[in-house]
Each structure stands twice: as C-alpha cells, then as structure tokens.
Amino acid sequence: MSEVLRIAIVGFGEIARRQHAPAIAKTQGTALVAIADPVNASPGLAHFSDLQELLRSGPEIDAVALCTPPQIRHAQAALALAAHKHVLLEKPPGATVSEVMPLIAAAEGAGRTLFATWHSRYASAVEPARRLLADRRLVRVTIIWKEDVRIWHPGQAWIFEAGGFGVFDPGINALSILTRILPDQVFVRRAELAFPVNRAAPIAAELDLSDVNGLPIRAEFDFRQTGPQSWDMLFETDAGNVTLSKGGAQLRDGDRLIVDARDEEYPGLYRRFATLASQGKSDVDLTPLQLVADSFMLGRRRFVEPFED
Secondary structure, X not given: OOOOEEEEEEOOOHHHHHHHHHHHHHOOOEEEEEEEOOOOOOOOOEEEOOHHHHHHHOOOOOEEEEOOOHHHHHHHHHHHHHOOOEEEEOOOOOOOOXXXXXXXXXXXXXXXXXXXXXXXXXXXXXXXXXXXXXXXXXXXXXXXXEOEHHHHOOOOHHHHOOOOOOOHHHHHHHHHHHHHHOOOOEEEEEEEEEEEOOOOOOOEEEEXXXXXXXXXXXXXXXXXXXXXXXXXXXXXXXXXXEEEXXXXXXXXXXXXXXXXXXXXXXXXXXXXXXXXHHHOOOXXXXXXXXXXXXXXXXXXXXXXOOOOO
16 A cells, blocks of 8 residues: 555545545545546546446555445445455445444455444544543433434435435434443433335434433434524533533533534544554444434334425
C-alpha cells in the first residue's frame, strides 16, 4: 500500500458529497481518487458506473468507502475484499446482522481492514459525556430522535423499502451513541413500530430498553417531525441531569454548557480508518444493528396513513 490511503467512494449521493468527500480532503494520509456511481460524478475525479468497472478499469486504489443503500452493500463489500481492498461501511453496515459476519472473516483472510462505521459516536460531545457519566449512577435515560425525512432523505425511496430501515436509519445513530456511553449491555424490552400502509419500513418507533441492571431507557424515533429537529438524549443521574443534544455535538451538565462544537464526525471516521488500515486491523461493532434487529423481532406493528414524498 502507498503511504497515502487511496480511496474510492462507491455511491456518490448526498451523504457522500456532503460528508465523505470533504472529510477525506481534511484527513492527512488519505486521498479520494475515484468515484463509482451510475449517475453522480465529481469534477477532477475518475468516474465509473459501478464497483466492478472501477476495479477492472480504474486507477490504483487501496480502499473503498461504501455509501450505497444497505440492501446492496454486502455484495459490494465482498467484491472489494476479494480484490484485496480495505472497506469502510457507512452505517448501517448491512441490511441484516448475519450478512456482515462473513465479511469479517473475508477481511481477515484477505489481510485487509473492515470498518463498520458509526459516525455519531465521533460527535464532539460523546466521549466527554461518557467520561462524565462514568462517575455517576444513572437513574433513567430518555432519547428523543425526531427529524423530517423530506429534508434529510428527499426522494430516497430505498429507505422505506425492506432492508432500508425506515426511521431506524437515523435512530440507529442514537443507539450507537447509547451503546458507546453505557458500560453495560443493553436489551430491547418492548417496541411499537408505525408503518405507513404503503411502505415496507417504519416511519416512527417507540422503544423501551434496559441494561443488565434494569436501567430504564425510553427511545422515541419519528420521521414526521416538522419545525425544529430533535436529536437529544437525557441522562437522569444521582447528581442531576446530563443532556446530550444536537446529535452528540452539545453537552450540558444541568444548566452548565460543557461542549458545544462543530460537526467533526466524518473526519474522525477517516482518521480511524487510516489508522486501522495502517495497522491491518478491523473494527466491526454490530451492537447497534442488533438492537434494531431485536426491535423488528419484538415490535408490535401498527399501520398509519400513507407516506408520499
């Protein structure tokens, strides 16, 4: 591998253009050299219609960042690993838990890195919150994660198809933060999922969870939010309330503001990816994905009005 990690982005949609490409540009030791997407391109970069064409005819690369919908990501990751490329998986890492497991073995066999990313864990206030809460006794956790799907996923029909996760696409971000902060394993105890009658994935969800000690955790996810968007977590403790807001960018201890920082999630991902690749290691934590799978298994479904974008 060259001294610079040469990366190709596969799937150059909104998240790749807005987050991945700028993050690679900011990260020392990485370079974006190609894009594989049937439609979207970027000036000055080699462009290919799909991953197969990229691997067959493209420039030399060391790694791929898969930013495609989760339903097709497993086949692409397997192909890239077979070609001895490091692989970064946008979240969620796959459409199912079981399909990710063979990729771990394939990465080990190829001597390459597999990195299942949880970008919200790299938000500026998440680690300070974890350290702050480590010295306190938690009493209750409440998660309110509500956004307008028309703003954040306009025209993206795949998100409401089977395997597209629906409201769990953003909701899994909250679960990734929760499982990073809490020291003990978390379980889904009850779930209620609201499915539009014309869609195959939920538009809203209410979850009751707990850790191994019985800590009550309530999570509310909704794709129908209008007005102010909510990505907030309230931790009630024996020493007062701790609030993590703005998707993990802002932290308050009671009324005292501790962290209020700009978004640096994706540069953090690529720094981690470059380090893993240089060390020949993988990082695949499936815990948030397992909680989503459990929510679907336990969830009581109710049907709501049709959703039209």
